[in-house]
Amino acid sequence: MPEGDTVWQTARRLHAALAGRTLTRSDLRVPRFATADLTGREVLDVTPRGKHLLTRIEGGLTLHSHLRMDGAWRVYAAGERWRGGPTHQIRAILGNAESTAVGYRLPVLELLRTQDEQNVIGHLGPDLLGSDWDxxxxxxxxxxxxxxxxxxxxxxxxxxxxxxxxxxxxxxxxxxxxxxxxxxxxxxxxxxxxxxxxxxxxxxxxxxxxxxxxxxxxxxxxxxxxxxxxxxxxxxxxxxxxxxxxxxxxxxxxxxxxxxxxxxxxxxxxxxxx
CATH class of the missing domain: 1.10.8.50 (Helicase, Ruva Protein; domain 3)
Structure with a gap:
């Protein structure tokens, strides 16, 4: 299972590839959010919280994911071959003109209002790598x-x-x-x-x-x-x-x-x- 340092590294890679750029591709491959279209929206930041990942998107939305045992996010340059696993394991795709982030085997993937983030992370104790460390x-x-x-x-x-x-x-x-x-x-x-x-x-x-x-x-x-x-x-x-x-x-x-x-x-x- 990925630990806090691994999730922190993942958030940093996603932030570098997505933050400040407009999404040109959006595909959430979970039934509840399969029709959600995030294209045309800017990614504001990607923040780790313990073992959770919060991808905040223009318009007051947050894509919440958790890697649990074997989930992973991979970042690829435009045109680069995806090598994170078979296509049927892909749960999310977020892309812009330069990079594409692909989420594999994500057991938790949900789109929520940013103002409701505490509903999914409010139970957590102090984050060892967070600004709230106490x-x-x-x-x-x-x-x-x-x-x-x-x-x-x-x-x-x-x-x-x-x-x-x-x-x-x-x-x-x-x-x-x-x-x-x-x-x-x-x-x-x-x-x-x-x-x-x-x-x-x-x-x-x-x-x-x-x-x-x-x-x-x-x-x-x-x-x-x-x-x-x-x-x-x-x-x-x-x-x-x-x-x-x-x-x-x-x-x-x-x-x-x-x-x-x-x-x-x-x-x-x-x-x-x-």
């Missing part, structure tokens, strides 16, 4: 339900917006606790540190496609690709800190990763190493 509010939100496991609390976009499964696993590792530890049992100061680390990591990765949570290896510019994350996707591999085999298990219908040697707290059974 670490104090994020900490309070995380701790509001003390019995809730940390991993679930981090993924809840009502607490803070932008964390997905990758950052959930990495943040728990960096805090040295398991994702199943109730947030009320976090040691003093850890919630504040978690929130600050989440903000730092997303800020550091929003301008790169090679997401990394580990520091560069000594004497080299960067670590190998399989060592750019501490635990996510590394089940069975040795922990980069202690050498213990990384483990994985399901949590709230998603897979999570942790190091039994570095992280303390409850763990599920069974768990796997590969």
């Amino acid at each position: 670490p104090g509010a994020a900490v309070r939100n995380l701790l509001a339900d003390p019995a809730r496991p940390l991993g679930e609390a981090l993924l809840d976009q009502r607490n803070l917006a932008g964390i997905g499964n990758v950052y959930k696993s990495e943040l728990a590792f960096l805090a040295r606790v398991t994702p199943w530890l109730p947030v009320g049992d976090l040691p003093s100061g850890i919630p504040e540190r978690l929130v600050a680390t989440a903000h730092r990591l997303l800020e550091a990765n929003k301008d790169t496609f090679d997401r990394r949570t580990t520091p560069p290896a000594r004497g080299t510019a960067q670590r190998p690709t399989d060592q750019r994350l501490y635990v996510y996707g590394r089940a069975g591999h040795p922990c980069l800190r202690c050498g213990t085999a990384i483990r994985r298990a399901g949590q709230d219908d998603r897979v999570t990763y942790w190091c039994p040697g570095c992280q303390t707290g409850p763990t599920p059974r069974p768990a796997t190493d590969g």
Whole structure:
């Protein structure tokens, strides 16, 4: 699932290609909005909000999309071949004289009045990459339900917006606790540190496609690709800190990763190493 930094990058590409230009092509391939015609209208801006994308269009309209598991927006130059997937997976096309943005496999696509945006994003907590970022509010939100496991609390976009499964696993590792530890049992100061680390990591990765949570290896510019994350996707591999085999298990219908040697707290059974 795309995380906040990926959505931020997508918004930046769409904004650069569409904002300030008049649409010459508009095709929304979802039944409810299939007859909507946005041609002749100027795109005002494309703004990310957590994992949501808001494409604001002249006339008080907003095209709201969400990528969820495998949705994607691709931008192509005029005349360039589209390579984002088969034609039947296209859900939206927005084009101007220079560029065309094509939305593939978008599970959420709706056209609404800009004044009604809060109906689809008003539930979100502080945006880790937004102008409204408020670490104090994020900490309070995380701790509001003390019995809730940390991993679930981090993924809840009502607490803070932008964390997905990758950052959930990495943040728990960096805090040295398991994702199943109730947030009320976090040691003093850890919630504040978690929130600050989440903000730092997303800020550091929003301008790169090679997401990394580990520091560069000594004497080299960067670590190998399989060592750019501490635990996510590394089940069975040795922990980069202690050498213990990384483990994985399901949590709230998603897979999570942790190091039994570095992280303390409850763990599920069974768990796997590969």
